[in-house]
Amino acid sequence: MKNGRASDYSILNLIAMSCRKIRELLTAYQHRELDAATDALVFSHLGTCAPCREELAAANDLRETLRMAFAPPLELPPAVIAGVREATRRERRAWAADLLRTLLRPVVWAPTAAVVVVAASILTHAHPEQTTAPLTADYFVRQHVVHTMSLQSGDRTWSAYVLTSGGTETADATQP
């Protein structure tokens, strides 16, 4: 067995094998594709049969002729690489355009937008205490007062409160 393949010819058949049978096997023999037993029998036949040896020589000549016809190997032209890159880039662009066209179809974007709006609405109403205060000057002043009151006590706290109330009024008074 060679490469796990079963023998094509039993030993008894090969012993009685004619030159015609051997020649049918010569190509596989030349390519080392026969199982070990068949290979050995072809080899021994070739040792005793001049016409089959000539046949093998002709097969080797043919192989050499084929190899020489295409030697040396060619280099890959840069135009092929450029062509493949350009074609694949074009395909990627076409794919992106198709995707965009699909997403922009009302059948797709309308339900998606509806889902987003509903989800946002649910999230907002689920945590009303987390709504953020508007970032006005008054907000920052009040934050400052709360912070100051938590650190200090006594007159300064009271002064800060007065200052806040007065400050807001002052700030409002300065508005046109």
Place this chain on the structure above:
Amino acid sequence: MAAYGRQTYNYAYRLTGNEADARDLTQEAFIRVYRAWRSFQPGTSFLSWIYRIVTNLHRDELRKRKGVFLQELPDDNMAHDLPREQLEHDPIAEIHDRQLSSAVARALAQLTPDQRAVVLLADVEDRSYQEIADIMACSIGTVRSRLHRARVQLRKLIPRQREREKQQGYGV
């Protein structure tokens, strides 16, 4: 592409027999690889996969150029059984005639696409019969019989083409 491009291009050149067709074939094969990348099974030979694509593309192209579905030779149809006209006036060979000067290439052009691919893979590319069977999507037995028949034909066709070129006055 850097790793397999050169080998693929040379195989395409050997199949088509001319550089222009080999360039087109290689380019198209790599575009197909890009498109079908997800269908490649890891653990299998990438080169065998791309060779299979090249072989199929070449076969399709020849069918297109011929205008009709290319009829495979039956397995029992040996070269000496073919009418002489069929061997000498094959439309596929005529396409190649315009581009090739080598007797070997002309002889190869007279084989069926599958026979040509098998011969090139076994004798020039040194692929094992198992690899060839994978590339051609056929059994090892079919590879053996195609190879045997193709070589029998080539041994008749190459000397005939050489003689013809000698008569026409250009060398091999």
